[in-house]
Amino acid sequence: TLLRDTVRTLLRDHRVYVTDWVDARMVPGSEGEFGLDDYIAYIQEFIRHLGVERLHVVSVCQPTVPVLAAVSLMASRGEPTPRTLVMMGGPIDARCSPTAVNNLATQNPLSWFENNVIHTVPASYPGAGRRVYPGFLQHAGFLSMNPSRHFSSHWDFYTDLVKGDLEDADAHRRFYDEYNAVLDMPAKYYLDTISVVFQDFLLPRGEWVVNGEKVDPSAIRDTALLSIEGELDDIAGLGQTEAAQALCSGIPAERREHFIVDGAGHYGIFSGRRWREVVYPKVRDFFAAHAEAPAAKATKKKSNVTPLRRKAG
Structure with missing residues (x-):
């Protein structure tokens, strides 16, 4: 739902492949656990399956971390890596400009989260007995971050019904059917x-x-990096995504860019007018500029042979 506008816009000029989640309540316990390391392994599988020759990887928010880890590990092994990495509003270094999200994590021990937000899937689902972070708690968390905006939206919905503006009311219903x-x-x-x-x-x-295997982003050499942050992001604060620039020190400076979107909050960098008119053109042009693999540096050797020059065209 949140990335609908992101995907729709990217489809103007590109073939788009989206990694998706299976609802954990629908996965039998016999399938085993799924952790952060498993997600990293899946990202590597996706990259190998699609092939790196024309591949640009876009990660939004939370996946920036496992994506950077996946590509770093591939580079450390000597595997080919994608043409570009675009990292948008993610907590690469959550110590920078900490937000309410970061403070919640640092003010409570891991045991607090395990005891307070982890529940067991009930017997009526295929994943009965599986331990999960349930959707209803995620939903409550989303609503609590911007309660006034949701209240205003529901008030507008009510006034639209009163006025008989059924088109806007239906748009509200469609959005919240998915959001919920x-x-x-x-x-x-x-x-x-x-x-x-x-x-x-x-x-x-x-x-x-x-x-x-140690995750070493400095091992990445052949992948260009674009990091994007929203000036007003209250989920991934300024500097958290930019931290990837220093970590990826093996990428030449001319193949790394950082972009701050003026006036944009977290969602504005990948959804809405600013995404379509400001951010996407930047992303599209970055893809085009780094569509080819970087030229390998030739080893200098002494030679008495005069090199031939190929005619232009």
Whole structure:
């Protein structure tokens, strides 16, 4: 729902592949757990399946961290990596400009989250017995972050009905039918993220190890990087996404860019007018500028042979 406008706009000029979630309440316990390391492995599978030759990877908010980890690990192994990485409003280093989201994570131990927001799927679902961060709690959290905006929206809905403006009322219904349709998230993934990203800051501290391999973003060489932040983002504060620039020190400076969207909040950088008119043209042009693999640097050797020059065209 939140990325609908993102995808619709990207489809103007690109083929778009979207990674999606299966509702954890619908997955039998026999399928095993799903944690942050599993998600990183899936991202690598997606990249290998699609092929890196023409691949641009866009990550919005939370996935910026596992995406950067996935590509870093691939680079460390000597695997080819995508043409570009676009990271938008994500907590690469949640220590920068901490927001209410960050403060909640640092003010409570991991055990608090495990005891207060993790529940068990009831018997009426295929995933009965699975531990999850339930959708109804996520929904309550979303509403509590901008209660006045949701109140105003529902008041406008009421006045539209009174005025007989059924077109606007139907648009409201369609939006909230989707906005209210949340899924349950695997407990392990949620708790891993709280621990790794928001409490221990393992990525920016250079201490993140995934299945025995150290996550080293400086190993990335051949992928261009664009980080994007909203000036007024109250979820991922200024500097949190920009931190990827310093971590990816192996990417030449001319292949790295950071873009701050004036007047934009968190959702404004990937949805709405600013996304379509300001951010997307920047992203599209970045893709085009780095569509080709960087030229390999030739090793300098002494030679008495005069090199031939190929005619232009």
